[in-house]
Amino acid sequence: MDNHDEPPRRSGDSRSNNSILYIVVAIVVAFFIAIYFIRPSRDTITPAQLVDLIDAHEPDASGKPVGSLAIENSKGKKILYSNLRNATVSKSMVSAVVDREDLDADNKDIASSKEKGAPIVTYLPGDEQSLNEITDALKAHGFKDYSGDPGDGFLEIYGGLLFMTALIVILFYLMMRRLGGAGSAIAFGRSRGKMHMQDDLNISFEDVAGIEEAVEEVKEIVDFLRSPDKYQELGGRIPKGVLLVGPPGTGKTLLAKAIAGEAGVTFFSLSGSDFVEMFVGVGAARVRDMFQQAAAKNPCIIFIDELDALGKTRGSGMVGGHDEREQTLNALLVEMDGFDSNSGIIIIAATNRPEMLDPALLRPGRFDRQVLVDRPDAAGRADILKVHVKSVKLDESVDVKKVASITAGFAGADLANLVNEAALLAARKGKPAVSMEEFDEGVERVTAGLEKKQRVMHEEEKNRVAYHESGHALVAYCLPNTDPVHKVSIIPRGLAALGYTMQRPTEDRFLMTQGELESRIQVLLAGTVAEEMVYDEISTGASNDLERATELARGMVTDYGMSRLGRVNYRQSGRSAFIPEAPDERMRSHSEETTREIDLEVKRILDEMLQKTRSLLSDRRDSLIALAERLIEVESVDGEELRRVIEEHSHGPRIVPGTDSPKRSRPAGEADKPEEGDAPSAEGAS
Ligand SMILES: Nc1ncnc2c1ncn2[C@@H]1O[C@H](COP(=O)(O)OP(=O)(O)OP(=O)(O)O)[C@@H](O)[C@H]1O
Numbered sequence: 001m002d003n004h005d006e007p008p009r010r011s012g013d014s015r016s017n018n019s020i021l022y023i024v025v026a027i028v029v030a031f032f033i034a035i036y037f038i039r040p041s042r043d044t045i046t047p048a049q050l051v052d053l054i055d056a057h058e059p060d061a062s063g064k065p066v067g068s069l070a071i072e073n074s075k076g077k078k079i080l081y082s083n084l085r086n087a088t089v090s091k092s093m094v095s096a097v098v099d100r101e102d103l104d105a106d107n108k109d110i111a112s113s114k115e116k117g118a119p120i121v122t123y124l125p126g127d128e129q130s131l132n133e134i135t136d137a138l139k140a141h142g143f144k145d146y147s148g149d150p151g152d153g154f155l156e157i158y159g160g161l162l163f164m165t166a167l168i169v170i171l172f173y174l175m176m177r178r179l180g181g182a183g184s185a186i187a188f189g190r191s192r193g194k195m196h197m198q199d200d201l202n203i204s205f206e207d208v209a210g211i212e213e214a215v216e217e218v219k220e221i222v223d224f225l226r227s228p229d230k231y232q233e234l235g236g237r238i239p240k241g242v243l244l245v246g247p248p249g250t251g252k253t254l255l256a257k258a259i260a261g262e263a264g265v266t267f268f269s270l271s272g273s274d275f276v277e278m279f280v281g282v283g284a285a286r287v288r289d290m291f292q293q294a295a296a297k298n299p300c301i302i303f304i305d306e307l308d309a310l311g312k313t314r315g316s317g318m319v320g321g322h323d324e325r326e327q328t329l330n331a332l333l334v335e336m337d338g339f340d341s342n343s344g345i346i347i348i349a350a351t352n353r354p355e356m357l358d359p360a361l362l363r364p365g366r367f368d369r370q371v372l373v374d375r376p377d378a379a380g381r382a383d384i385l386k387v388h389v390k391s392v393k394l395d396e397s398v399d400v401k402k403v404a405s406i407t408a409g410f411a412g413a414d415l416a417n418l419v420n421e422a423a424l425l426a427a428r429k430g431k432p433a434v435s436m437e438e439f440d441e442g443v444e445r446v447t448a449g450l451e452k453k454q455r456v457m458h459e460e461e462k463n464r465v466a467y468h469e470s471g472h473a474l475v476a477y478c479l480p481n482t483d484p485v486h487k488v489s490i491i492p493r494g495l496a497a498l499g500y501t502m503q504r505p506t507e508d509r510f511l512m513t514q515g516e517l518e519s520r521i522q523v524l525l526a527g528t529v530a531e532e533m534v535y536d537e538i539s540t541g542a543s544n545d546l547e548r549a550t551e552l553a554r555g556m557v558t559d560y561g562m563s564r565l566g567r568v569n570y571r572q573s574g575r576s577a578f579i580p581e582a583p584d585e586r587m588r589s590h591s592e593e594t595t596r597e598i599d600l601e602v603k604r605i606l607d608e609m610l611q612k613t614r615s616l617l618s619d620r621r622d623s624l625i626a627l628a629e630r631l632i633e634v635e636s637v638d639g640e641e642l643r644r645v646i647e648e649h650s651h652g653p654r655i656v657p658g659t660d661s662p663k664r665s666r667p668a669g670e671a672d673k674p675e676e677g678d679a680p681s682a683e684g685a686s
């Protein structure tokens with residue numbers, strides 16, 4: 001493994017920003033310590049001590065107290081001691097300024113070491129007894145209600161301190177605000193520290209294996225970066241933002257680097273989580289700065305890893321930090337809208353949770369191009385292994401294909417890790433070359449690690465998913481009015497789906513005939529039907545299939561008048577069944593009886609479709625088994641191979657009689673559209 005493969009982000013420089021924070025905190029702390037030492041000395045005493053202090057002094061003959069006592073409340077307002085109670089109900093701080101001239105001699109323990117005239121501060125509790133004691137003591141010693149000048153009051157002493165603190169806080173705040181402003185002059189918070197820049201990456205598409213489809217999709221970007229003029233002349237619109245979507249470790253970062261390497265442009269990289277900072281505005285400033293730096297280096301690629309960290313749906317965050325993220329996200333959106341797509345800057349972002357992203361990020365002119373970076377199938381894993389074993393000495397016992405076959409569920413990074421483990425094991429044993437034994441051992445180790453993260457599929461689970469997906473694919477293949485199957489796979493994709501069957505829509509769908517809707521329902525049901533045929537019972541993996549099938553059947557009844565309830569629209573909102581909405585919203589306006597009839601009719605349609613699907617699949621049982629076995633073996637099968645496997649094992653005609661009635665035909669105008677679709681749609685993910 002080359003070490004340039006290691007993502008260089010999160011190197012030491014992420015600390016630099018924190019250290020600025022530490023410095024600021026240190027300054028504030030130092031300030032308070034300094035204030036503590038230079039402030040006038042003051043004692044804090046308890047109410048009881050205050051009483052003692054007063055008691056220690058007999059009034060003189062005229063009844064005038066010795067010394068003087070000024071009492072203020074915490075706001076620095078002079079108060080009458082007879083009002084002490086009111087002033088202290090809320091345990092407010094009261095400072096009593098005692099003229100120490102005479103007190104010092106008698107009250108050594110409290111006041112002896114202190115300067116004369118320094119205020120004595122006490123927290124007077126609201127409790128009756130202490131208050132009574134204090135006021136009694138004051139009265140007994142002839143204190144009149146205070147009216148004189150208290151000297152240094154609370155505000156005079158603390159006021160300065162408060163003022164300075166407020167000043168610092170305000171300055172600090174302004175500094176942060178300034179950073180939020182365009183093109184700040186202060187270097188603090190610049191993304192230079194966080195953003196990694198690599199000028200001559202020597203990573204090419206050859207280093208990226210097992211994800212050919214993704215590589216194909218991004219080749220256009222390389223072309224554009226190499227010769228932007230050509231594209232500009234032709235007036236082609238190049239995407240500004242490309243979103244690489246896929247599970248962790250599948251090579252998204254690697255692919256982005258390879259694009260930069262192939263095109264020979266500068267590669268800026270940073271992680272979405274780096275943007276989310278403690279202080280509002282820092283992340284936003286970083287985004288702006290990043291674009292500035294990139295503009296100076298164009299053509300270039302900006303790679304944002306973990307886009308979901310900053311691009312989470314707005315308003316979904318916790319209370320703290322969410323403001324900051326919102327600002328950062330907005331800054332990113334503004335910057336992306338601001339630059340011309342022909343400027344030579346392409347932003348590539350990676351995420352393994354596309355569903356978490358704020359929809360605004362996916363709008364045209366932003367990350368409007370999505371590239372799926374999937375877990376590799378068996379052949380892909382062999383290719384990835386070949387890339388990584390290049391730097392390792394192998395003995396002849398190692399069969400890369402065999403290693404690939406025992407590493408189902410491994411992503412590219414796991415395979416790289418495996419090769420590394422095997423090499424380390426061999427070195428530890430003092431072997432001259434890595435043998436199959438070390439690979440077997442390595443697989444065990446890596447698997448144990450992955451099992452904790454629940455990323456490995458067990459054999460039995462894998463087989464079940466293979467039958468399930470084969471069911472979807474076979475029915476989609478056999479029924480006449482469905483979109484052609486583009487790919488079937490049992491490689492887990494995303495976090496929820498265990499496998500998937502991908503159909504390419506033949507055209508943009510605005511209309512669907514009843515037959516097409518029925519076929520679609522059958523395709524959705526076919527996954528569980530296949531499971532049921534082989535395992536006698538179905539699994540929980542299919543709840544989404546059933547949900548979607550039910551939704552379609554309900555649409556037929558309530559929206560399109562395609563049921564025994566007649567040609568009536570039972571839905572008031574008039575929206576399409578393709579837009580899922582809460583069932584209760586739809587049902588609101590009918591009587592209970594109608595609702596029941598609708599439910600029964602939906603059930604009847606589903607039952608009928610289930611029956612058809614069952615007979616279709618049992619007629620094609622051989623094909624189903626062959627397809628599933630092939631899937632278990634190679635994990636993903638494309639449309640071409642699918643056709644071959646099914647036809648080789650089929651005995652029946654392609655169009656199953658009874659599923660297509662002569663009455664049904666495509667709506668006029670649709671037939672002459674080109675037989676090829678653009679966006680693949682996942683169908684029947686289980
Ligand atoms: N398709 C692949 N071909 C060759 N090597 C791969 C592939 N995928 C991953 N690797 C190896 O795994 C390492 C880590 O992969 P990378 O960081 O690109 O994954 P990622 O998808 O960006 O992961 P994450 O989502 O965790 O950021 C790579 O540097 C490379 O060594």
Ligand SMILES: [Zn+2]
Pocket residue numbers: 468472527528542545684685686
């Ligand atoms: Zn399914």
